[in-house]
Amino acid sequence: MQAAVEQFQCRLKGVALAVLGAYSIHAAAVGAPADPVGPDGDQAAAAAADAPTQVVVTGTSGRKKKFDTPYAISTIGDDEIQRKEPRSAVDLLKAVPGIKVENSGGQGGGENVVIRGLPFSGFRLMDMLEDGLPLFESNYERQLQIDELYRLDLGTEGAEIVRGGTAPIYSNNASGGVVNFLSNFGTEDPRHTIKLSAGQHRQGRIDFLNSGPLNDLTLYSISGFYRQGNGLRDPGFSKADQGGQLRLGATYTLGGGLGKVFAGFKYLNDRNIFYTSIPLRDARNGNSLGDLIDPHSGTLDSASFRHVQFRVLDGQGGSRLVSRDLADGIHPTVASLTVGGDFNLSDGWKLSDKARYTRADVGFDAILNGAPADAGAILQSNLAAAQKAFPGTTQLRYVYAGTGQVFDPATTAGLTMTNTWSSTRSTIRNALNDLRASKTFGGIHDVSFGLSLSRYRLDQQQIGNAIVTNVRSNPDALDIQALDAAGQATGMVTENGFSTYGSGDLIGNVHGLASALYAAENWHITPAWEADVGVRHEVRTEKGMRGVIGKQVIATGGPLAARSVTGLTGYVPYEHTLNGTAWTVGSLYRISQPLNTFVRYSSAYSLPRLSDYWTNINNGVAGTMPNGQPVPVVPVRQAEAGVKLSLPQMQLTLIGFYSNFKKLNTSTYFANAAGVLVNQPLLINTTTKGIELEGVWRPAKSVELTGSVTLQQPVVDGGATFSTLSPDSIVDKQIPRVPKYMVTLNPAYLFTHEGNRGRVYASFSAVGKGYQDFVNTSILPAYRTLDLGLQYPLTASTNLQVVVANVTNSAGLTEGNARAPEGNAFTAAEATTGRPLFGRSVSVSATFSW
Numbered sequence: 001m002q003a004a005v006e007q008f009q010c011r012l013k014g015v016a017l018a019v020l021g022a023y024s025i026h027a028a029a030v031g032a033p034a035d036p037v038g039p040d041g042d043q044a045a046a047a048a049a050d051a052p053t054q055v056v057v058t059g060t061s062g063r064k065k066k067f068d069t070p071y072a073i074s075t076i077g078d079d080e081i082q083r084k085e086p087r088s089a090v091d092l093l094k095a096v097p098g099i100k101v102e103n104s105g106g107q108g109g110g111e112n113v114v115i116r117g118l119p120f121s122g123f124r125l126m127d128m129l130e131d132g133l134p135l136f137e138s139n140y141e142r143q144l145q146i147d148e149l150y151r152l153d154l155g156t157e158g159a160e161i162v163r164g165g166t167a168p169i170y171s172n173n174a175s176g177g178v179v180n181f182l183s184n185f186g187t188e189d190p191r192h193t194i195k196l197s198a199g200q201h202r203q204g205r206i207d208f209l210n211s212g213p214l215n216d217l218t219l220y221s222i223s224g225f226y227r228q229g230n231g232l233r234d235p236g237f238s239k240a241d242q243g244g245q246l247r248l249g250a251t252y253t254l255g256g257g258l259g260k261v262f263a264g265f266k267y268l269n270d271r272n273i274f275y276t277s278i279p280l281r282d283a284r285n286g287n288s289l290g291d292l293i294d295p296h297s298g299t300l301d302s303a304s305f306r307h308v309q310f311r312v313l314d315g316q317g318g319s320r321l322v323s324r325d326l327a328d329g330i331h332p333t334v335a336s337l338t339v340g341g342d343f344n345l346s347d348g349w350k351l352s353d354k355a356r357y358t359r360a361d362v363g364f365d366a367i368l369n370g371a372p373a374d375a376g377a378i379l380q381s382n383l384a385a386a387q388k389a390f391p392g393t394t395q396l397r398y399v400y401a402g403t404g405q406v407f408d409p410a411t412t413a414g415l416t417m418t419n420t421w422s423s424t425r426s427t428i429r430n431a432l433n434d435l436r437a438s439k440t441f442g443g444i445h446d447v448s449f450g451l452s453l454s455r456y457r458l459d460q461q462q463i464g465n466a467i468v469t470n471v472r473s474n475p476d477a478l479d480i481q482a483l484d485a486a487g488q489a490t491g492m493v494t495e496n497g498f499s500t501y502g503s504g505d506l507i508g509n510v511h512g513l514a515s516a517l518y519a520a521e522n523w524h525i526t527p528a529w530e531a532d533v534g535v536r537h538e539v540r541t542e543k544g545m546r547g548v549i550g551k552q553v554i555a556t557g558g559p560l561a562a563r564s565v566t567g568l569t570g571y572v573p574y575e576h577t578l579n580g581t582a583w584t585v586g587s588l589y590r591i592s593q594p595l596n597t598f599v600r601y602s603s604a605y606s607l608p609r610l611s612d613y614w615t616n617i618n619n620g621v622a623g624t625m626p627n628g629q630p631v632p633v634v635p636v637r638q639a640e641a642g643v644k645l646s647l648p649q650m651q652l653t654l655i656g657f658y659s660n661f662k663k664l665n666t667s668t669y670f671a672n673a674a675g676v677l678v679n680q681p682l683l684i685n686t687t688t689k690g691i692e693l694e695g696v697w698r699p700a701k702s703v704e705l706t707g708s709v710t711l712q713q714p715v716v717d718g719g720a721t722f723s724t725l726s727p728d729s730i731v732d733k734q735i736p737r738v739p740k741y742m743v744t745l746n747p748a749y750l751f752t753h754e755g756n757r758g759r760v761y762a763s764f765s766a767v768g769k770g771y772q773d774f775v776n777t778s779i780l781p782a783y784r785t786l787d788l789g790l791q792y793p794l795t796a797s798t799n800l801q802v803v804v805a806n807v808t809n810s811a812g813l814t815e816g817n818a819r820a821p822e823g824n825a826f827t828a829a830e831a832t833t834g835r836p837l838f839g840r841s842v843s844v845s846a847t848f849s850w
Contacts, residue, residue, distance in 0.1 A: 057132065058160035058180040059167055061438050061448035061520050062350070067646050070532065070588035070598035071165025072098070072655050074694060077158045082195075083761070083789065085803045085843055087232065089128070089147045093179065094765065095744040097692035097708035098163045098657065099126075100737070102814035104835045106232060107241055108272025108330035109148035110364065112737070112814075115176040116163060116659045117688025117714035118636065119666070119735045123147060125176030125606055125636065127167070131183050131264070131338065133356045136430050137456035137514055138610045139173045142506060143364040143424035144460065148332050150181065151268055154193055154209035155223030155247045157182040163692075164638035164657065168582035168604035169518055169534035172452070175582065175604035175636040176659075185249035185262045186219025187211045192850050199843035203229030203241070211249075221249035231273045232838050235301035236474035237327060243270030254343075261341035271331035274366040275299055277815060277835040279471050282413060284374060289471065292412055295811040296839030298473035300367045301326060304401070304497075305421060305477065310465050311501045311554070313567030315547070319554045322463075324365055324423045331363040348439050355433040364424040368464075369833050371817075372471050375409035375416040379480065382493050386482040389560045390491035393482040398468075401477035401497040407470065415471040416478060420504060424462040431455045449519035457511040458610050461547075463567075464504025467497045495559035502566030505549050508614035512542025531587040538582075540607060543575040546614045546622050574613055574622070580605030580633050599641045606634040616665070625665060625683060627720070632663045652695035661686045664719075666774075682774060684719030686735050688712050707745040714738040716774060733776045737815065739768035756793035763787040772816045778831055783812025785837065799847045804840070811836040 054066045056073055066073060074096045076084075086092035090111040091103040102112040102121070112121040124140040128147060139146035160180045167174040190212035197205040205227035214220050226244035230237075249264040278298050279289045293299075305326045313319050340354035379396040387393045398407040398416065409416060436450035469475040477497030482490045493499070520534035550569035555562060586600035608631040613623040616631055623631050642655035662685045690712025697705045714735035721727050734740070748761035765785050772778035789803045816831030 056160050057182075058129075058178065059162040059165055059170060061436065061446070061522075062352075067644055068588065068590075068596070070530070070586040071600055072163040072640060072642065072653075072657070072692065073165070074161045074163075075158060076161075078154075078156065081152060081156060081158070082154075082847070083759070083791065083801075084763075085197075085789075085801070085805075085845070086152060087838075089150050089152060089179075089181075092152065092159065093161065095708060095746070095763070096161050096163075097655075097694045097710045097742070098690070099161070099177075100739060100742060100767070102737070102835070104275065104814045104837055106272050106275050106330070108270070108274060108332075109150070110143070110145050110274055110330055111147060114738055116638065116657055117686065117690065117712055117735055117738045118176045118659055118661050119664055119684070119686050119714075119716075119738070120176075120606075121737050123173075124609070125173075127171045127174040127178045129171065129178060129180040131340075131354070132170075132180060133338065133354055133432060133434060134171060134173065134430075134454070135336075136358065136360070136428055137172070137432070137454045138458065141426070141458065141460065141609055141611050143422070143462055144362055144426045144428075144458075148330055148362055148364075149268070149334055149360060151225070151245050151270060152181075153223055153225045153245055153247070154195065154207045155184045155221060155249070157184050164602055164640055164659065165586070165600055166520075166532075166534055166584055166602070168602060168636075169520060169536045169584055172454070172514055172516060172538050173606075175606045175634075176638075183247065183249060183264060184209070184211055184221040184223060185264055186213070186221045186251040188213060188219065193847060195845055195847045197227075197843060197845040199229070200841050201230040201232065201234050202238070203227070203232075203843070205229075217253045217255070219251040221247070223247045223249075227270075231275075231299075231301075232841070233275055233297055233299040233301070234474075235273055235299055235303070235326075237303040237306060240273040240301075240327060240329065241271070243268075243272075243331075245270060257344060259341060259343040262339070264338040266334070266336050266338075268332055268334040271327075271329050271363075273301055273327070273329040274364070275301070275835065276367055276369045276419075277833040278369065278473075279372040279415075279417065279832065280816075280834050281832045282415065283372060283832045287413070289372065289413065289415075292471050293473045294839075295834075295836040296809055300369055300417075300419060300469070300473075300475060302367075302469075302474040302476070304469075304475065305367060305467070308421065308496065310421075310423070310463060310498075311562060311565045312463060313502070313552055313565055313569060315568040315570055317552075319552070319565055319567075322423075324421075326365055326367065326421075328363050328365045331365075332360060333362075334358065334360040336360075350438045352436045352438075353433070356430070358428065358430045360426075360428045362424075362426040362428070364422070364426070366422050367467075368420040368422050370418045370420065370466075371832055372415040372417050375412075375414050378416055378418070378468075382480055382499075385560060386480075386491065386493050389493075389563075390482045392484040393490045394485045395483050396480050396493065397483060398478045399481050401479045401494075404479075404481075407476070407478055409470070412471040417469050417471055417475070418466050418499060419469055421465045421467045421498070422462070422504065423465075424460065427457075427459040429457040444524040446522040446524075447520075449517075452514075452516040452518070454514040455512075456514070457509070459509040460507070460611060462504070462506040463502065465498050466500040466503045468494055468499050469497070492559040493561065495562045499561050500566070501561065502549075502551075505547075505567050506611065506614055507547030507549070507568050508544060508611060510542050510544030510610050510613070512540060512544075514538060514540045528590040529587070531585075533583070533585045535581070535583040537579070538607075539577065539579045541575075541577045542610070543573070544610075544613060545571040545573055548572055572622075576613070576623075578607050578633060580607055594646050595643070597641070597643045599639075601639045602637070604636045604638070606636055608633070612665075631665055634664065635662050636660070649698045650696065652693070655692045657688075657690055657692065659686075659688045682719055682721055682730070684730065684774065685717055686715065687717050688714040688735065688738070690714075702750045704748045704750065705745065706748075707743070709744075710742040712738070712740060714740070730774045733774060734771055736772055736774055737770055737780065739770045739780075739782070741768040742766070753793050754795075756796050758793050759789075759791040761789045761791075763789075767812065772831070778817045780813050780816050780831070780834075783810050783837070784808070785810045785812065797848060797850050799849070801845045801847070803843050805843070806837060806840050809840045811839075
């Protein structure tokens with residue numbers, strides 16, 4: 001451990017020396033005459049000129065130059081968004097330092113992020129805002145992550161990402177950080193754009209933007225997209241991705257310099273297939289299963305799982321059938337209305353008010369993987385129950401569900417799987433308002449304070465059903481048939497492939513009010529030195545109904561799986577009040593015109609999820625830990641110190657950070673005496689120390705290099721295990737799914753064609769080794785990827801773009817053995833299942849602007 005720490009410190013010193021060396025070289029060159037900038041360098045020169053004066057609005061009470069922000073913030077402009085061709089909102093964040101993304105789940109969201117080693121993989125500690133307002137009060141529920149509610153299009157003006165810092169002062173769910181997407185509410189200059197895109201598996205998309213002035217005081221914007229295709233991994237059926245979005249925006253400028261008002265409406269109706277982990281190795285012998293399911297293109301999704309029926313309980317003693325279609329995938333239907341205004345009042349006071357109302361219904365239909373297991377062992381484990389249910393039974397066999405044709409497991413290496421057909425329906429309502437007043441006193445004290453109110457409701461029904469399949473890409477549903485000694489059928493263990501109904505149900509509803517008061521001051525001590533402080537206090541009061549889940553016998557004959565169903569048996573009311581306080585203090589000092597430094601400490605909190613009170617049942621009490629204590633309000637503490645350098649040819653930001661997380665309610669898998677992984681609850685504490693380097697270098701008028709580096713030591717430093725697992729077995733272990741290094745380098749060559757700007761570019765990324773579990777037994781190997789792109793200007797108004805993603809066809813795993821421990825007796829270190837990166841793909845787009 002000591003050697004690892006010393007190595008980490010050496011890396012920190014090396015990066016720091018490199019930054020200081022670069023500053024010395026370029027500072028010496030400031031007085032020298034610069035190379036003339038010709039047409040090829042116009043784009044780079046403009047970007048360099050804008051960098052020191054770029055204004056941001058996230059993590060601050062108003063507007064502030066990015067260079068002068070005393071906290072870690074990254075920005076992604078609309079041009080860069082189009083160049084990256086991100087598959088999803090999470091995919092866009094993969095180059096941001098300090099953020100580990102798992103962009104392998106598809107285009108519809110539900111993907112994981114981890115910020116600065118804080119041990120929640122998801123958006124639990126990182127809020128997603130649209131124009132400074134949350135998309136929903138809770139950003140991370142089961143089968144309802146906040147990224148499922150957002151889609152990028154040409155109406156996205158850019159994104160601002162704050163890591164730690166002041167983020168928890170301006171949002172309820174941003175203890176780790178925040179990403180704020182900025183929308184087009186109208187432009188002073190007319191913009192008319194149509195973009196046509198095409199990719200593999202019949203992916204097709206059209207985006208459009210039309211914005212400009214209606215008159216001297218009114219601006220407008222209309223944007224959106226429509227797409228359809230067969231998914232990023234072919235599921236065996238068409239139109240796995242289909243839908244679109246429409247956005248309307250307008251801004252009206254008040255006369256006499258009084259300010260402006262704005263409004264926006266968004267309607268999203270888009271469905272996208274979700275990709276789970278796939279089988280990788282045979283747990284019995286460690287052999288690769290690549291011949292059965294290609295890690296680059298294979299998927300457990302299949303036409304065999306479309307148009308199914310589940311048996312569910314109705315909560316009143318009866319049962320019914322519900323119909324589902326796997327093609328619905330992640331399917332948000334969202335309508336939101338946003339209104340707001342910025343007003344200049346008398347005596348230097350400024351008032352900002354923003355409000356939003358959101359209605360959404362979100363479906364999440366997906367296959368969630370189990371583990372490949374010995375087909376004979378599965379039959380043997382069901383034999384006793386079959387013999388009891390069907391007299392005369394002596395043996396079991398597999399048949400294809402729906403046809404009854406005999407299935408021979410030898411065709412799939414003697415393996416079958418038991419996966420979960422998961423279906424979740426979430427209905428959300430959210431009315432929120434953020435009112436903020438600010439004033440500068442005496443020219444040196446920038447003071448602001450605000451009130452945030454959010455009235456919300458969540459209704460959710462999560463149904464899980466175990467289904468038996470063979471092991472291959474686009475697998476088939478299998479039934480288990482009981483036979484007598486003569487080989488005649490005596491009955492069915494399964495029904496249409498389903499072995500159990502209701503394995504994993506979660507049902508409930510909640511409504512409440514979250515109110516928060518916040519205040520901040522920025523003190524300009526001298527022209528070069530400023531300090532700031534901020535505080536936020538939130539109170540969340542809510543009432544709800546927890547669905548009681550139980551098992552009920554509904555039949556005495558027929559398939560064994562259909563005789564009893566686990567599901568809703570009734571409701572139990574609950575109510576509670578939670579609160580938390582976040583605060584931050586920081587300071588910035590301008591050493592010289594191109595160089596400043598800052599320090600900051602933040603203390604924040606994370607409230608339990610809304611759905612935590614429908615589960616975590618111990619001794620009959622929901623929302624509790626195994627020790628009987630309530631699910632805690634979790635303290636999150638972060639510190640950072642940074643240096644920012646801005647020169648005509650180079651901008652660099654170097655930040656050292658520290659994050660500490662206590663009382664994480666989680667679980668992990670560990671290998672028992674038999675070598676089989678078993679699940680155990682945990683309550684843990686973690687600490688991560690690291691550095692982040694982000695920069696842009698333009699050594700010549702036609703050459704650009706951007707990139708980021710994150711080096712970190714993510715460590716579990718304590719906890720309670722509530723089991724026979726020793727707490728010492730997790731101390732000093734690496735935090736799951738958090739690598740020790742992440743690197744992104746993006747070189748580009750800029751050129752002109754007939755006076756129009758073009759670009760050839762690449763993106764190289766490297767992610768270090770990680771682990772799936774807290775005891776560090778299941779390894780996620782390090783991996784590297786390479787993307788290539790070309791933007792070619794055919795004319796002044798027509799641009800052609802080609803992007804080749806994952807050129808080297810890397811099969812790096814973003815998760816492994818996440819839901820599939822039970823068959824892994826061969827070796828816990830080898831992931832028998834995992835979710836690889838998407839294989840090599842090519843997309844082409846043409847953009848027409850006038």
